[in-house]
Amino acid sequence: MFVNRITGKVIVLFMILCLMFPIVSFGASEEFVWSSDEVTSSVNANASSDGSPLLNLECGGAVLIEQNSGKVLYDHHMHEKLKPASVTKVMTILLIMEALDSGKITLDTKIPCSENARSMGGSQIWLDTREMLTVNEMLKAICVVSANDCTVAMAEYLAGSEEGFVLQMNQKAQALGMKDTTFKNCHGIDEDGHETSAYDISLMSRELLMNHPSITNYTTIWMDSLRDGKSQLVNTNKLIRNYKGATGLKTGSTSVALYNLSASATRDDLSLIAVVMKAPTTKIRFAEAQKLLDYGFSMYSYREFGKKADVVKSVSVTKGTLKTVNAILENSTGALVKKGEEKNLVQNVNLGDAVQAPITRGQTLGEVTYSLNGEVVGRSNIVSEKDIPQISLWSMMGFLFETWYQLIR
8 A cells, every 4th residue: 555655646746747847858869750741731732822832931031942953942031141050060061171172181180179169168079179189070070069169170270260261261152152141250159240041051051062972971970979989979950860861961059040950851863952040949940941841852853864974876977087986975964843844854966967087085066955844954065985086098007907907817
């Protein structure tokens, strides 16, 4: 009887605690799961008079773009100037990747920690001025847990000072056409005048993913560690674990900026980037990004027309040492197509039946274009697969000798 009374009291206490604390957060390990069916029904049930969707987003600004073309698929106050918080680090990461490409640093380069970097606060891995981490480790900490201390350490190493690095960030922003952006720091901690827009974030996110695709080796990490397992890392981007095809990219939040996210994903060769700014809660931030991505994947597909070096046809060669040459695509080509409109695609090949030698490898022989409803959506030059010299007396003698030799063997 005594045990039953004790058990009953424990149960009552547990119920009271549940009422007082209905949601328990465990920091970086919290999970959110959303239904794609709910998003799809919301898209279908809400549309403007011109037929464009109304996703009823709960945020200050948002945009959805197709990664390859940069085409805007959805706009919600996308040029509204807002504070980006740690999504700022997309630009920082971009400059780090460019330094890697130029050979200025390698993934094994060891980066020192200054007192300034150590004292940054906010999201961090508690760098010590007596330790040095490699660029590989720094990138992991920045991409996975948004480490401010590592961000500043990298900035100081690459530009001599954080101020010098921020100057480079703003120069790159101008080069990318980020007209709504002014960077005041490299980490995203709130500062007067430090602002950007959802559209500008999509521009620098696209630049990072298009020209440095290896960054997804870091942005897709869900859990990892540093310092021989002593420092545990769990990705701040919950979509990496919960959203099919997620490739990144960066979260950010402060008390002023609220909750921001640049989310990227790829399915069936279609790559999308969704940016959400100033969402009221972290759960809404992820839900709105998923809503945008779900809309893109449900409404569009990426149609590949041809891969680089695909043979278009064999072309006759006059006055050459060979009678034919393969005419191939100079570049891979494809386009974003609204689902249901694939049947309206038209291919037009402008290529003659013969070409006169001499011909050099890569020489333009023609062009192929792809149109959708009268608008050109893709094109590629058609080029020669190989060199073909013009026939001469010496080459003719060589040809005759080779033919004679084959006959008498």
